[in-house]
Amino acid sequence: MSSARRETTHIVHVPEATPVVTAMRGLTDAPRAELVAAVKALRTRELAALAKHQVDHLNEVTGLDICTAIAGMTDAIIAALARRAFERAGAPADWTRHVALFAVGGYGRGEQNPHSDIDLLVAPRDARPVPWIQAGNAELQTLLWDVGFQLGASLRPFAELERVLKEDFVTATAVVEQRLLLGDQSLADDMGELLARFRAKRARDFLRYKFDEVAKRRAQAGASVFLMEPNLKSNPGCLRDVQLLRNIAFMVAGGRNLLALEELEVVQRADLEQATLVNDHLLMLRSLMHFHHGRKQDVLALQDQVRIATQLGYQDVSRLRAVEHLMKRHYALVLHVHQLVELVASRLLARGHLGRKPILVLSRRVLDRDFTSVSGKVYLSHAGFWELPDVGARLMRMCRTAQQKDLRLSFELQRAIREHLRLIDDGVRHDRELGRVFLSILGDAGRVRPILSDMHACGLLGAYLPEFGNLSCHMQFDSYHQYTVDEHTLFALGNLDAVARGQQAGLPGMDGIFAAIKRKDLLYLGLLLHDMGKYMGRGHVARGALMVEPVAHRLGLDEAEEETVWFLVERHVALSDASRMRDFREPSFLKTFSDRIGSADRLDMLYCLTYGDAKAVGEGVLTGWQEALLAEIRDAVLEQLGQATNRTTGRHERVREELVKGGRTRDDADTFVRSLGDNYAYQAMPGEVARHARVIDEAAKDGVGLIHEIKDAFVEVVAAVPDRHGLFADVTATISGHGFDIIDARTWISRGGLGAQPRDEKALLGSVPKMPIGQEPSPAHVLYHFRLKAVVPGRVKEEATWKKLRLDLAAAGRGPIDAAALLARRRASLGATKPADSGFDDPAVKVEQLTSDAHTIVDVHAKDQPGLLSRLCRAISEYGCDIAYACINTMGDVAVDVFYVNRAGVKLTDQDAEGLRSVIIAALELSEAS
Numbered sequence: 001m002s003s004a005r006r007e008t009t010h011i012v013h014v015p016e017a018t019p020v021v022t023a024m025r026g027l028t029d030a031p032r033a034e035l036v037a038a039v040k041a042l043r044t045r046e047l048a049a050l051a052k053h054q055v056d057h058l059n060e061v062t063g064l065d066i067c068t069a070i071a072g073m074t075d076a077i078i079a080a081l082a083r084r085a086f087e088r089a090g091a092p093a094d095w096t097r098h099v100a101l102f103a104v105g106g107y108g109r110g111e112q113n114p115h116s117d118i119d120l121l122v123a124p125r126d127a128r129p130v131p132w133i134q135a136g137n138a139e140l141q142t143l144l145w146d147v148g149f150q151l152g153a154s155l156r157p158f159a160e161l162e163r164v165l166k167e168d169f170v171t172a173t174a175v176v177e178q179r180l181l182l183g184d185q186s187l188a189d190d191m192g193e194l195l196a197r198f199r200a201k202r203a204r205d206f207l208r209y210k211f212d213e214v215a216k217r218r219a220q221a222g223a224s225v226f227l228m229e230p231n232l233k234s235n236p237g238c239l240r241d242v243q244l245l246r247n248i249a250f251m252v253a254g255g256r257n258l259l260a261l262e263e264l265e266v267v268q269r270a271d272l273e274q275a276t277l278v279n280d281h282l283l284m285l286r287s288l289m290h291f292h293h294g295r296k297q298d299v300l301a302l303q304d305q306v307r308i309a310t311q312l313g314y315q316d317v318s319r320l321r322a323v324e325h326l327m328k329r330h331y332a333l334v335l336h337v338h339q340l341v342e343l344v345a346s347r348l349l350a351r352g353h354l355g356r357k358p359i360l361v362l363s364r365r366v367l368d369r370d371f372t373s374v375s376g377k378v379y380l381s382h383a384g385f386w387e388l389p390d391v392g393a394r395l396m397r398m399c400r401t402a403q404q405k406d407l408r409l410s411f412e413l414q415r416a417i418r419e420h421l422r423l424i425d426d427g428v429r430h431d432r433e434l435g436r437v438f439l440s441i442l443g444d445a446g447r448v449r450p451i452l453s454d455m456h457a458c459g460l461l462g463a464y465l466p467e468f469g470n471l472s473c474h475m476q477f478d479s480y481h482q483y484t485v486d487e488h489t490l491f492a493l494g495n496l497d498a499v500a501r502g503q504q505a506g507l508p509g510m511d512g513i514f515a516a517i518k519r520k521d522l523l524y525l526g527l528l529l530h531d532m533g534k535y536m537g538r539g540h541v542a543r544g545a546l547m548v549e550p551v552a553h554r555l556g557l558d559e560a561e562e563e564t565v566w567f568l569v570e571r572h573v574a575l576s577d578a579s580r581m582r583d584f585r586e587p588s589f590l591k592t593f594s595d596r597i598g599s600a601d602r603l604d605m606l607y608c609l610t611y612g613d614a615k616a617v618g619e620g621v622l623t624g625w626q627e628a629l630l631a632e633i634r635d636a637v638l639e640q641l642g643q644a645t646n647r648t649t650g651r652h653e654r655v656r657e658e659l660v661k662g663g664r665t666r667d668d669a670d671t672f673v674r675s676l677g678d679n680y681a682y683q684a685m686p687g688e689v690a691r692h693a694r695v696i697d698e699a700a701k702d703g704v705g706l707i708h709e710i711k712d713a714f715v716e717v718v719a720a721v722p723d724r725h726g727l728f729a730d731v732t733a734t735i736s737g738h739g740f741d742i743i744d745a746r747t748w749i750s751r752g753g754l755g756a757q758p759r760d761e762k763a764l765l766g767s768v769p770k771m772p773i774g775q776e777p778s779p780a781h782v783l784y785h786f787r788l789k790a791v792v793p794g795r796v797k798e799e800a801t802w803k804k805l806r807l808d809l810a811a812a813g814r815g816p817i818d819a820a821a822l823l824a825r826r827r828a829s830l831g832a833t834k835p836a837d838s839g840f841d842d843p844a845v846k847v848e849q850l851t852s853d854a855h856t857i858v859d860v861h862a863k864d865q866p867g868l869l870s871r872l873c874r875a876i877s878e879y880g881c882d883i884a885y886a887c888i889n890t891m892g893d894v895a896v897d898v899f900y901v902n903r904a905g906v907k908l909t910d911q912d913a914e915g916l917r918s919v920i921i922a923a924l925e926l927s928e929a930s
Helices: 003-008 018-025 032-056 063-088 105-109 131-146 158-167 169-175 185-221 239-253 258-264 269-293 302-311 322-350 383-387 391-404 411-419 432-443 448-457 460-464 485-500 510-516 520-529 532-536 540-546 548-555 559-570 574-581 587-597 600-615 624-640 648-661 666-676 678-683 689-702 727-737 793-797 799-814 819-828 868-878 910-923
Strands: 099-104 118-124 151-155 179-182 371-374 377-380 705-710 715-722 740-751 755-760 780-790 844-848 856-863 882-891 894-902
Touching (some): 018 032, 018 063, 032 063, 032 131, 032 269, 063 099, 063 131, 063 179, 063 269, 099 105, 099 169, 105 118, 105 169, 105 179, 105 239, 118 131, 118 158, 118 169, 131 151, 169 185, 185 239, 185 322, 239 269, 239 322, 258 322, 269 302, 269 322, 302 322, 371 391, 383 391, 391 432, 391 448, 432 520, 432 548, 448 460, 448 485, 485 510, 520 548, 520 559, 520 600, 540 548, 548 559, 574 587, 574 600, 574 882, 574 894, 587 624, 600 624, 648 666, 648 689, 689 705, 705 793, 705 799, 715 727, 727 780, 727 799, 727 819, 727 868, 780 793, 819 868, 844 910, 856 868, 856 910, 868 882
Parallel strands (some): 118 151, 755 882
Antiparallel strands (some): 099 118, 371 377, 740 755, 740 780, 844 856, 856 894, 882 894
């Protein structure tokens, strides 16, 4: 085969859509309007038939089968419309000798999903303008747009195309995937020769550009394979990466088949065959998504995962849901492609395909008789290594050496380890000396995550610690966590590393706290193991704690060391839960909680672990306000333990200084601080106090105060509304009715202008009012500080939005409003349904009488929905209770709400508490078993 013919060989066979070809023959002479309508109907009918065929035969047809069928249908339509367009433009009878139509990009590969764009190249042989070609091309593009294709098309003679490809690698990426639709074979050969010249002259620059593109894509879409809602195109290991491998195969070996990458030697045929299977898996998922949504949809959202798992026949097995089995397989598949891309990149660099071939001997360092480092990566020195009797011990010590020298395990070494994991047996796991080596790895703060990430990627970490290995690619199916459990844990370790290196500040005061921790190895071990119980489903904290003992025994921990790790695992959510779900300043709760912590040393370890864990949940989940709360609970516990931090005075002075800088007199500032009470100094963040005072003044003058500030991911809103019984329910209904979700909120009661008692309605942010809400003796306003997320983001920039909200808040302050109408408006509004649905089906309402001496505590776990908070508050109010304190949390699509309630300032009786529970259950339309 000639080189030109080899350049044009296409590995995917696109079948002819014979029925469509026949149908188009009868339409091409029809009037234009009739033609367009008929082709639209034909496409709709054919896509509907393919959608049904895919669902009915999911275990028989492949993802590529569906894509090539769609491509074949598209070929038939485009070919017929092109003949009509060019012939009516005056083309000669042999016009296909003068111009060719090429499918390029994904369409050229034959991988056309239902709502993919189609990319066309019209390539005249002659560079001179020919009127019939220009007119025919214009009519063809118009026809294709009119019949509903999302089109990317260009007209470029071969000579111009060759010039463009030299500098425009975006166009080159598409053209490399070309496939002839119409035209003489000689034109296809010309294209092959053009691409051969491009390869010869620009391959190195093109490949460098592609890897730069990958780096940018990772920065924009996230660098993790393990996102909970992955993008099937752009996430690592997904379709763009498979396409990159094809581009590399073409540039390095001139082939369109992935198997051409065998030329890189370390890439094995089995790797490439597996990559082909992954590609088919991704195409299958993408087609199911496009068909279901009726549009292009590349993000595999949680509700899509649930539906597709059911379609594919996955079932709940071994305490894992069907969807969790699906996604575990998905992550394992795309991880293979991601690792293959990294391996190929390493070989390209070593062989000089990405630039000057490196002189490897200059960076070569002998680590020991088994391992060598080259350019910062560790390689195996001899093939006989795997026959040695103590392979496991040598690997563990090598990992420690690599960590100490800031080296990474080469992808070649990772592959070899993965192929020999059977050698990591119980003898290795129970070797106490190796246990100390592993602890030394964990104790090297600032350098833990890189080496553990490499150990995990090759399976060594999971083989050595099977409890962690169970978490590989394991999703925690909710819309709160953004990563799989193993990836979340590695991110958490990286957060502690960043604090150790001074790259992150951590929680308030954490730099000094972390530095003072003596056993950082135990802290890192506790963080590594903190979620190991999640493999068995719900109740992971208790199960994880039970799993500590065998791990500690294998690592050779003594009793005190084991107890420390057990404490960190068993209590790892304690600080977070207390800060969000309880009034941690209440004496009875604080004493019990502090007794469970036990010592300042344990508290500091837990404080650091909590930061690493919470920040690793996902981008933006740990807010500055939550960080401040965690610092406050640490201070409160230290004081209870007899080690007070004396930070209160400083906070009060900060509030005074902010008011003075905002134009208040020192006397006014002192009055403001005294009227708000001690807790306000803890609750108000820097920069907020002056705004709070301004809004209260505005409310005193105009009846209601309101200001807002648009942030990147939310809108910050401060409002002051005249207080009355039941106000909370109506204010939250108003907020929801205006198309906002409440992320968090703080509220205080302002008496006599600036006098206030704190009241919390979102995150754990206040203390119990001295007076029940609704029974104050003097006129009062409630000051709210919200973070809101708009259902329709564009509306937050419209002044009318805020004018209307101000009017409705004023109405809520004057008396009861029609909350049902507001919530109905919200439910009918665009986008009212949340996109991420975890399928939460375990609602619960509990009342608790032991923790607080003055209040009954109500815990509610329910599926979040518009108006839920308003319904809860209204039920409590109508039962005759006051909400003295509330902790309102939204964990993805699950509401976790806590209310401290009383009646006329008195804690409810047990009988009344059960009555309130029944009222709430009825309001939420739950069963009594909840």
